[in-house]
Amino acid sequence: MAARAKASGESLDTKATADTPQTFPNGCHIAEVEIDPETGFVDIVSYAAVDDAGVVLDHTLVAGQLVGGLAQGIGQALMETAIYDEGNGQLVTGTFMDYAMPRAMDMPPIADAGHNVPATTNPLGVKGVGEAGTTGSIAAIMNAIANAIPDGRGASIDMPATPAKIWRACRAPA
Numbered sequence: 001m002a003a004r005a006k007a008s009g010e011s012l013d014t015k016a017t018a019d020t021p022q023t024f025p026n027g028c029h030i031a032e033v034e035i036d037p038e039t040g041f042v043d044i045v046s047y048a049a050v051d052d053a054g055v056v057l058d059h060t061l062v063a064g065q066l067v068g069g070l071a072q073g074i075g076q077a078l079m080e081t082a083i084y085d086e087g088n089g090q091l092v093t094g095t096f097m098d099y100a101m102p103r104a105m106d107m108p109p110i111a112d113a114g115h116n117v118p119a120t121t122n123p124l125g126v127k128g129v130g131e132a133g134t135t136g137s138i139a140a141i142m143n144a145i146a147n148a149i150p151d152g153r154g155a156s157i158d159m160p161a162t163p164a165k166i167w168r169a170c171r172a173p174a
Helices: 002-008 059-078 132-148 163-171
Strands: 026-035 042-052 110-114
Touching (some): 042 132
Parallel strands (some): 042 110
């Protein structure tokens, strides 16, 4: 095969680009949380999402990506953090025994729907969906937490919004 390609003067390396206009998927995510001010524990009691993925070619894959992205967003908003030893820079949360990530019990009931508008920038009318659950969920959860803590004391909590951070925010002077 290589000899034939060499004889014809063609390279076996192929590089190509496609000038494709961007698509813009969008959506709206809303989280309802309950906070225990005594412990700082956040419970996501309800979650609703409406997403626009354009023309959906495989509904099962889109649903899986949205729910998986939601799980990732919950992890980023509430629990995932890398902690390093201040003295030597060693990663302390280097295994899943130490690094919190969402599990099935952390997932709220999800009411989801699609409001799909075909993209006008490609012949199939498709849009991306890979990060829709993640980007929507982080903002929805952090905004719900900020709204649930009175007097604006939850508005400046950095992610992850751990129980310790929420507990301190609940006790901060107004």
